[in-house]
Amino acid sequence: MFKIFKYSLYDMIRNRWLFYYMGFFLILTSALLILSNDFTQVLITLTNIILALTPLIGIIFGVIYYYNTKEFIELLLTQPVDRKAVFSGVYFGLAVSLSLSLASGVGIPLILFGVLNSSVLVNYIVLIVLSIVLSIVFSLFSFIISIKFDNKVKGFGIAICLWLFFALLYDGIFLIILMLFKAYPLDNLSIVLSMLNPIGLARVLIIIQLDISAMMGYSGAVIKNFFGSSLGSMLITLVLVLWITIPYYYMIRLSKAKDF
Amino acid sequence: MIKSSEIFALGLLMILLSISKSYSNVSTIIVCPNCEIKTIQEAIDDAQDGDSIIVHAGSYYTENIIITKSIRLKGLNNPVIISKDGDEIITVISDNVSIEGLTLKNVTLNYLKERSAIRVKKKKNFKINNNIIIDCFFGIYLEHANNGTISNNKIYGNATTEAESGNAIHAWYCENITIHNNILEGHRDGIYFEFVNNSNIFDNLSEKNKRYGLHFMFSNDDKYVNNTFIDNGVGVAVMFSRRIEMRNNSFIHNWGQASYGLLLKEIYDAEIINNIFKDNTTGIFVEGSNRINYHYNNFERNGWAIKFSGGCETNAITSNNFINNTLDLVVSTRMNDNIFQSNYWSNYTGYDLDKDGIGDIPHYPVKLFSYIINEVPEAILLMRSLFVDIINYTEKVSPVFTPKEVQDSKPVIQLIKRPK
Numbered sequence: 306m307f308k309i310f311k312y313s314l315y316d317m318i319r320n321r322w323l324f325y326y327m328g329f330f331l332i333l334t335s336a337l338l339i340l341s342n343d344f345t346q347v348l349i350t351l352t353n354i355i356l357a358l359t360p361l362i363g364i365i366f367g368v369i370y371y372y373n374t375k376e377f378i379e380l381l382l383t384q385p386v387d388r389k390a391v392f393s394g395v396y397f398g399l400a401v402s403l404s405l406s407l408a409s410g411v412g413i414p415l416i417l418f419g420v421l422n423s424s425v426l427v428n429y430i431v432l433i434v435l436s437i438v439l440s441i442v443f444s445l446f447s448f449i450i451s452i453k454f455d456n457k458v459k460g461f462g463i464a465i466c467l468w469l470f471f472a473l474l475y476d477g478i479f480l481i482i483l484m485l486f487k488a489y490p491l492d493n494l495s496i497v498l499s500m501l502n503p504i505g506l507a508r509v510l511i512i513i514q515l516d517i518s519a520m521m522g523y524s525g526a527v528i529k530n531f532f533g534s535s536l537g538s539m540l541i542t543l544v545l546v547l548w549i550t551i552p553y554y555y556m557i558r559l560s561k562a563k564d565f
Numbered sequence: 566m567i568k569s570s571e572i573f574a575l576g577l578l579m580i581l582l583s584i585s586k587s588y589s590n591v592s593t594i595i596v597c598p599n600c601e602i603k604t605i606q607e608a609i610d611d612a613q614d615g616d617s618i619i620v621h622a623g624s625y626y627t628e629n630i631i632i633t634k635s636i637r638l639k640g641l642n643n644p645v646i647i648s649k650d651g652d653e654i655i656t657v658i659s660d661n662v663s664i665e666g667l668t669l670k671n672v673t674l675n676y677l678k679e680r681s682a683i684r685v686k687k688k689k690n691f692k693i694n695n696n697i698i699i700d701c702f703f704g705i706y707l708e709h710a711n712n713g714t715i716s717n718n719k720i721y722g723n724a725t726t727e728a729e730s731g732n733a734i735h736a737w738y739c740e741n742i743t744i745h746n747n748i749l750e751g752h753r754d755g756i757y758f759e760f761v762n763n764s765n766i767f768d769n770l771s772e773k774n775k776r777y778g779l780h781f782m783f784s785n786d787d788k789y790v791n792n793t794f795i796d797n798g799v800g801v802a803v804m805f806s807r808r809i810e811m812r813n814n815s816f817i818h819n820w821g822q823a824s825y826g827l828l829l830k831e832i833y834d835a836e837i838i839n840n841i842f843k844d845n846t847t848g849i850f851v852e853g854s855n856r857i858n859y860h861y862n863n864f865e866r867n868g869w870a871i872k873f874s875g876g877c878e879t880n881a882i883t884s885n886n887f888i889n890n891t892l893d894l895v896v897s898t899r900m901n902d903n904i905f906q907s908n909y910w911s912n913y914t915g916y917d918l919d920k921d922g923i924g925d926i927p928h929y930p931v932k933l934f935s936y937i938i939n940e941v942p943e944a945i946l947l948m949r950s951l952f953v954d955i956i957n958y959t960e961k962v963s964p965v966f967t968p969k970e971v972q973d974s975k976p977v978i979q980l981i982k983r984p985k
Contacts, residue, residue, distance in 0.1 A: 473955075
């Protein structure tokens with residue numbers, strides 16, 4: 306598996322699109338830091354962009370990459386290697402390279418512009434970690450979609466719809482549910498609903514840190530206690546891990562059952 | 566044999582002596598654990614108007630001390646005066662009394678008597694300086710007291726709940742009080758004013774009080790300047806009062822479900838100038854308050870900068886800085902004749918093409934999302950999501966729910982410099 310991972314990673318690093326991706330974040334982060342000397346404001350803008358963009362890039366890039374390497378994968382499968390090793394290797398090559406270019410694209414300007422010594426450093430680190438998690442989750446989705454559908458057009462369509470659902474529609478549905486049932490206690494329901502969307506969960510984790518005074522004030526005591534407690538943060542971490550492991554095993558199962 | 570003239574001379578001498586004693590009149594009485602006079606009450610009984618009583622270091626367990634004469638009661642090297650049975654420690658029922666340098670302890674809770682460490686009752690011209698009051702139900706209690714100064718005191722309480730605690734400085738029906746440079750901590754209210762007029766409060770630090778850092782009820786023409794309010798239930802509450810001036814204060818980190826930096830309820834003709842509101846759940850909460858000027862204030866990183874509710878008229882919000890608040894403004898009332906102008910809004914998205922420092926398109930500080938949160942507080946979990954940004958934007962383009970009249974037609978592009 307490691308050998309395949311290595312080849313896949315080299316392949317990705319040779320791919321110039323990855324550098325464009327990194328370059329985009331380099332320019333974006335530097336530009337924001339140059340334009341505003343308020344690190345908190347930059348963090349807010351950056352959060353908005355990253356939380357929408359990394360899942361999109363992750364899922365689209367993943368679909369393209371899979372369809373492009375499909376022949377290579379089929380070739381590998383003619384050899385006496387485990388299917389799990391092939392698919393995990395190729396997948397991790399994609400995920401690691403995406404994460405690396407994201408982390409360096411956002412991270413390098415932070416070092417250059419002296420965010421390291423500021424009080425919001427922790428928030429930036431949380432943002433980078435969460436965006437890496439999102440890249441991993443959504444590239445997993447992309448592999449699931451493209452293994453399942455051989456038709457490229459269908460694969461792309463579903464990938465974009467999935468992104469649209471998690472990035473936009475889900476919050477709309479969330480809001481409608483809250484409005485419809487506002488006569489009932491909604492604390493627990495809203496916590497559960499926010500867990501069911503990885504993008505939403507990442508966003509909530511960041512706003513807890515940024516807008517804590519608003520969160521403390523208005524939302525019910527249950528939400529405040531949940532997100533403020535160590536039990537809450539442990540549960541959130543667990544849910545994020547589940548968002549990675551469950552799709553991963555599903556992908557492996559799909560790949561084993563797949564008839565090439 | 567003694568001559569009559571000698572007797573006369575002796576008599577004269579005695580008279581002269583006694584006259585000179587009563588004439589000079591400023592004797593000093595010393596109280597210490599090993600002296601002839603061991604308790605303050607004895608010293609007061611011996612003293613005459615204008616005397617000084619010096620209390621030397623030591624611990625004094627005492628019952629209620631009643632000051633009936635115009636004296637100066639001074640502690641040397643921090644004498645500690647402890648209430649024996651939790652009763653009130655010092656009660657002043659004379660004019661021209663000064664109390665300084667004492668440490669007072671252990672006045673316990675009593676709802677009926679509202680016991681306090683120092684009480685001034687219906688008298689004037691008092692000075693209460695440099696005292697330390699620890700774990701007392703009420704700290705300093707003024708009733709019908711006028712023309713007094715309370716300065717450089719430290720009053721630390723151990724309040725756990727609002728209902729079971731008293732105020733650090735409590736003033737009721739007073740005139741011309743000056744409260745200066747005190748530290749007030751861990752009580753129900755840091756300073757409580759009820760029917761107190763023409764008084765000044767400056768340079769105090771009020772923190773960790775259960776209810777309010779400073780509380781005005783039915784008090785007019787007062788002024789508070791340069792105070793700091795940190796971590797109170799509510800920084801300052803001004804209710805049913807007129808012509809209160811609030812300048813150069815800092816309202817910091819007042820957090821909680823019903824926590825505000827400043828709470829205004831039914832107040833008129835006030836000035837709120839050059840204050841800092843930082844990290845509060847709500848910077849200012851306003852209810853039914855008219856003719857108030859808000860100038861040169863900084864609102865930084867609050868959950869809500871200002872919330873208006875219920876009948877606010879003729880207020881002017883000009884030249885303030887709104888910096889990185891989660892939501893700048895919430896209004897749940899018609900705001901027809903209130904002015905929002907020439908403020909700096911950090912989330913202003915307009916432009917300034919003619920470079921005159923004023924944005925070319927008006928700023929609408931009320932967002933649709935703040936309405937939604939008012940309806941469903943749990944929706945706060947959706948804050949800053951793409952979906953919410955989109956509905957905020959569509960609302961901004963064509964306002965349906967948010968009031969069009971709440972707009973800053975001249976938003977300032979650069980941060981406004983506040984006067985020193």
